[in-house]
Amino acid sequence: MNDRTIYTINARGNMFLEVTKEYFSLDDEVMHSEINGMFNELIKILNSKGINYKSLKSCLTPKYDRKEIGLIFDSSKIESNWYGYEVFEKLIPLFNKDSSHSILCGDYIGDNELQNELFFRFYSQIKQTNEFKYQHSTQFFIVYINNLSENMFNKLISDLTDYQPFIGFFDLTNQSFMKSYLSTILANSFIKNNRTIILEHEDDRDNSENVNLISYPFEKSGYEVKSLQGIYYGVFLSYKIEREVFEGFESDTDFSLNSISPIVSKIKEIEIEENKFEYLKTVKKGKLKKANLIAYSKKELTQLIQKKIKSNYIYNMTDLKTHNIFKFDILIELLNTMDEIVKITIGFEYKSENGKLRLITLY
Template sequence: MDHAEITPIELLKQPFVIHSINTYTSIFVEVMAASLDLTDDQVQLLLRAMHRQATAVLKSKGVEYTDLKPALTPRSNRYEAAYIFDSSKATSWSYGSEFAMAWLPALRAAGGPTRTAILEGDIIGLPSPTIWQILDRQLVRPSGQEVPRLSSEQYYVVYFTNVSKAQLTALDQEIRSNSPAYLGFVDCSAWTPLKTSLPLPQVALRVDNKIITAEDDDGHANLRAYPFEDFKFDVVGVNEDLYSTLLDFRIDMGVPQWGASDSATALGVLSGTMRDIASMTLEISETRFDYLTSEEPGRGHGASIRKAGLAAFDRHELAAAIKKELDKSLLFNLRSVEGSKKVNGESVPAPENDALLFTVQVEFPDLDGVRQRYQVGIKYDATAHQGEVTTMFG
């Protein structure tokens, strides 16, 4: 069934997986809702239709939407990293293009991430002395290399998602060999104040040999005119509105009102009613608590619960601790799953077991005080505006 043949009712009944919806930095949905006076359920339909359209457009150009998940969602065993340049050392005003000639070869090298979101831009919004303090503490650089004291906006950032530990170093070494303006990188996987200064526009998504960029109304992709083809990439363009809403990675800048609006949209896509995550109640049933805290091999998430320092909590205390982190988190991996059950040993449909699910990344300090990341799965009851913790691992 193609896009033109499905009715709104049929579309909303279909199971789906949406890796990420960006209303955190993209205003497209907000503008559409305000200008057309859309109700919550109409916004839900709009976003479900946009997701279906984006999936179809990508497929027609040789990209499976499912393959974008590693680039668009945080992963507890992968890194987000900000590679930082001194733009005062650029030889032209087009320093973004100049620095691209340092990171593009690194991206193409054997050590580069094959599925990643790439964002770039100047550091803005924090006083220069604050940036100096952050970089002094967090910038990974050669021993003895001093951080130059620049104005904030003279630090230029190229940000990659879904980077392995080995790739962190490989990218660093390759970029350093290509540009004297390169300073080093900051691990942005867990919360760092640096993120508050990174409202970075996304340049592209890389999926294997394809580079996915926004395209304008005339169908022109790669609007920054970077030489992706010179590095053996095929450029794929997607309409700007679809791209900014469904294919943009969200760097969590820690702006509460942005996060509240973003979570309300995400829960609205699941339920048809826009209510933010802070107003959602959270519970852990006794059965689920036993599963979460079990350290039996092959069962449960007890090792993660213990590492997070939560092993002594009862189920109510554990739910409260997770809820406190949830209220600050962005929602990913939104999905509607059709229920099933076993009858005479065979799996049959069971609508009573249908589920709405999403995932958030939360952080807790380990026993040494180092903040660690965990992926928490939530089952959402839209009628009660209530969540139940299903998994927690990291």
């Protein structure tokens, strides 16, 4: 049996798995089989379109050393009602042809009682590039892009500065109110995987077809469009902007764990073996020093990780069948004594029978 890794599962913004489990009263063992059956089908579909699932890792999982941006466009400065098309007509040619990203977008929406808060938060985080007049939150169209190098990040801003509807950006690399809020309102639009654009199409359309349902001018810039049914795209190819696990969204973690284990237990305890702790204090000394953790005792480090474990979603869910080990990664942020944000990726073994996590690595 081959080892397998599922980079991400979206049960946070996609209700398919939760509805299926509740409607048919399925237990964890059956759901494990169903999730993996869907994943097997996804791999077949991608392979039939010449897409290697492994090539999507960089745009489906968060990276401690990559940047994220929210490009802000004032739709009141665009004459067309289809301002999304106008924005992407300008933006698509600016992408590096050999890079991979998940792109989400949407209006800066919010109920009337939130408008004062949204106004304040907007001005507190925007890096302005062009003049604009704030009238209502919904006038702003935001495009989120992940997996950017420092150079890509700066070049996008520079290339868009002369485009008057582009009024600024949010640096979404680190946790903030804006990053968390946008994670609740932006929708997955497409994946740019080098010179291929991956989109979803209707569930009643055959997966042998490739359709550009959103009609953005990808082909005009030399990209090839591939599409698949939304049921597969939504669960396995939808990037989740990082945020803490809000009450009511815990099932996202449960389904992610269920993808690698037929038994799902709530995470109760973090385990760091003595030899592993000594390894971290020596081999990973530089990372611990940078994060101001070098003086932590094993108990203190365990307590910190326990506290941070709910600060984000899990990814890289791996079933090491040859060793009968289930493992996954999580990315946490820490503020050191120099007020620098340090990101640490931690790999855990998941012991599903008792809800224990054994720390495997940290970097």
